[in-house]
Amino acid sequence: MNRISEEQPPIHVWVVDDDESIRWVLAKSLGREGMQVRTFEGSAELLDALEEETPDVLVSDIRMPGVDGLALLERVRASHPELPVIIITAHSDLDAAVASYKGGAFEYLPKPFDVDAAATLVRRAAKPKTPAGGSSAAAPTATIIGEAPAMQDVFRAIGRLAHSNITVLVTGESGTGKELVARALHETSPRANKPFIAVNTAAIPKDLLESEFFGHERGAFTGAATLRKGRFEQADGGTLFLDEIGDMPADLQTRLLRVLQNGEFYRVGGTAPIKVDVRVVAATHQDLDELVKEGRFREDLYHRLNVIRVRIPALRERPEDVPPLMRHFLARAGEELKTEPKLVLPEVMARLQNFEWPGNVRQLENTCRWLTVMAPGREIHLQDLPPEIAERAPVETSRPASSATATPAAVATPSEAVGAAPAAAAPASGGVWLSDLRLWARAELAKGRDGLLDEAAPAFERALLEVALEASRGQRIEAAKRLGWGRNTLTRKIKELGLGDDE
Numbered sequence: 322m323n324r325i326s327e328e329q330p331p332i333h334v335w336v337v338d339d340d341e342s343i344r345w346v347l348a349k350s351l352g353r354e355g356m357q358v359r360t361f362e363g364s365a366e367l368l369d370a371l372e373e374e375t376p377d378v379l380v381s382d383i384r385m386p387g388v389d390g391l392a393l394l395e396r397v398r399a400s401h402p403e404l405p406v407i408i409i410t411a412h413s414d415l416d417a418a419v420a421s422y423k424g425g426a427f428e429y430l431p432k433p434f435d436v437d438a439a440a441t442l443v444r445r446a447a448k449p450k451t452p453a454g455g456s457s458a459a460a461p462t463a464t465i466i467g468e469a470p471a472m473q474d475v476f477r478a479i480g481r482l483a484h485s486n487i488t489v490l491v492t493g494e495s496g497t498g499k500e501l502v503a504r505a506l507h508e509t510s511p512r513a514n515k516p517f518i519a520v521n522t523a524a525i526p527k528d529l530l531e532s533e534f535f536g537h538e539r540g541a542f543t544g545a546a547t548l549r550k551g552r553f554e555q556a557d558g559g560t561l562f563l564d565e566i567g568d569m570p571a572d573l574q575t576r577l578l579r580v581l582q583n584g585e586f587y588r589v590g591g592t593a594p595i596k597v598d599v600r601v602v603a604a605t606h607q608d609l610d611e612l613v614k615e616g617r618f619r620e621d622l623y624h625r626l627n628v629i630r631v632r633i634p635a636l637r638e639r640p641e642d643v644p645p646l647m648r649h650f651l652a653r654a655g656e657e658l659k660t661e662p663k664l665v666l667p668e669v670m671a672r673l674q675n676f677e678w679p680g681n682v683r684q685l686e687n688t689c690r691w692l693t694v695m696a697p698g699r700e701i702h703l704q705d706l707p708p709e710i711a712e713r714a715p716v717e718t719s720r721p722a723s724s725a726t727a728t729p730a731a732v733a734t735p736s737e738a739v740g741a742a743p744a745a746a747a748p749a750s751g752g753v754w755l756s757d758l759r760l761w762a763r764a765e766l767a768k769g770r771d772g773l774l775d776e777a778a779p780a781f782e783r784a785l786l787e788v789a790l791e792a793s794r795g796q797r798i799e800a801a802k803r804l805g806w807g808r809n810t811l812t813r814k815i816k817e818l819g820l821g822d823d824e
Contacts, residue, residue, distance in 0.1 A: 336351075
């Protein structure tokens with residue numbers, strides 16, 4: 322870890338948070354980095370102190386009694402526009418991220434955060450910078466739910482683009498919510514009070530695409546009885562969302578490129594150029610780089626669209642978001658059908674979090690509607706799940722020969738499997754992976770091997786550690802939380818297992 326040089330003046334950091342433990346942690350961790358830290362319990366004390374001196378960086382909680390973090394941010398931006406403010410919050414949603422950036426925050430840091438990452442962020446904020454400006458754009462109405470680190474990256478991108486009219490390419494698998502992100506980009510932009518027009522390129526017949534995009538003059542072709550404005554004219558001043566851009570035919574790609582270059586086009590059958598001011602947000606589930614290599618997508622158009630890329634993770638990459646998404650969709654389905662929202666039992670939620678969700682969030686939403694209609698009781702049990710989910714769940718394959726009745730195996734979390742009972746308790750054990758472990762143990766014991774735990778236990782811990790670190794994008798506090806360890810335990814295990822140094 323790079324420590325602050327003795328030749329450099331120390332960075333003066335002020336921390337305001339009504340949570341004493343957060344103030345203590347930040348004071349200790351930033352102090353170890355050579356920074357001068359001063360803490361405040363509330364905004365009033367901090368504002369008084371700002372009248373006499375100014376720190377290099379201010380770190381503020383977003384929700385506090387009295388003057389909250391966003392109101393404090395507004396007052397600090399008015400009186401000290403050069404002071405970088407880092408907003409920290411336990412409420413890691415899109416509204417909080419966008420509000421922070423629109424208020425002029427240097428960065429948005431959701432809890433729990435890694436103290437090393439926080440120190441790096443403070444150092445970066447202390448460097449010379451251009452002050453951010455505010456925006457009067459409307460607050461977002463698109464509902465995007467996500468607590469996973471990968472979704473926080475999406476929220477940050479939307480927040481940073483809130484002041485911009487720049488072209489954006491949204492990528493991700495089908496069903497991940499690309500249109501929701503496009504709507505959020507529009508609703509947080511200066512164009513929020515103008516039209517948002519969405520076009521699914523793959524859903525329009527090829528011979529109608531040109532007219533759909535650019536409109537047509539009366540009599541331009543058989544059936545064109547009246548003048549029709551195309552999507553570009555309809556979106557003038559606002560945002561045009563081009564979904565599944567990878568399916569656009571080559572000839573239309575050429576016309577789109579010209580519009581992006583100079584904002585002009587001709588209606589079908591027209592002779593006068595039409596000038597529009599449109600922000601384009603494109604989306605695709607395909608690999609555009611590969612399509613360019615294959616000659617199926619224009620490289621110059623690709624570079625025009627790929628100015629800023631926002632990738633939406635697949636649902637299987639963020640299983641921690643399944644519970645809040647389930648609650649949201651079940652509540653909405655209950656409201657639509659005028660019934661009480663269903664409740665998901667813990668063992669059912671564990672199975673849903675372990676499901677691959679090939680259709681992503683869209684499939685999860687449809688599953689919630691299915692369960693609202695088909696589950697007989699208020700509580701959702703394992704046997705209530707749709708067949709495509711129930712049938713793909715892992716099932717314990719090794720059972721004692723004396724078992725008279727075969728019952729489905731329940732899904733166990735890794736922590737439950739560690740303390741699993743012997744083979745006789747197979748129905749409550751961990752599924753296929755535990756069967757494989759038993760087969761391996763039997764084979765090794767048959768060879769006369771000793772010390773099996775010395776080999777199996779580190780391998781087990783290593784696998785869980787690697788997956789937890791991957792899922793948390795290297796954020797150790799988050800990984801430790803996932804595993805049920807303290808951060809010190811996780812750091813020690815990383816060192817013991819040779820996964821990296823203790824820093």
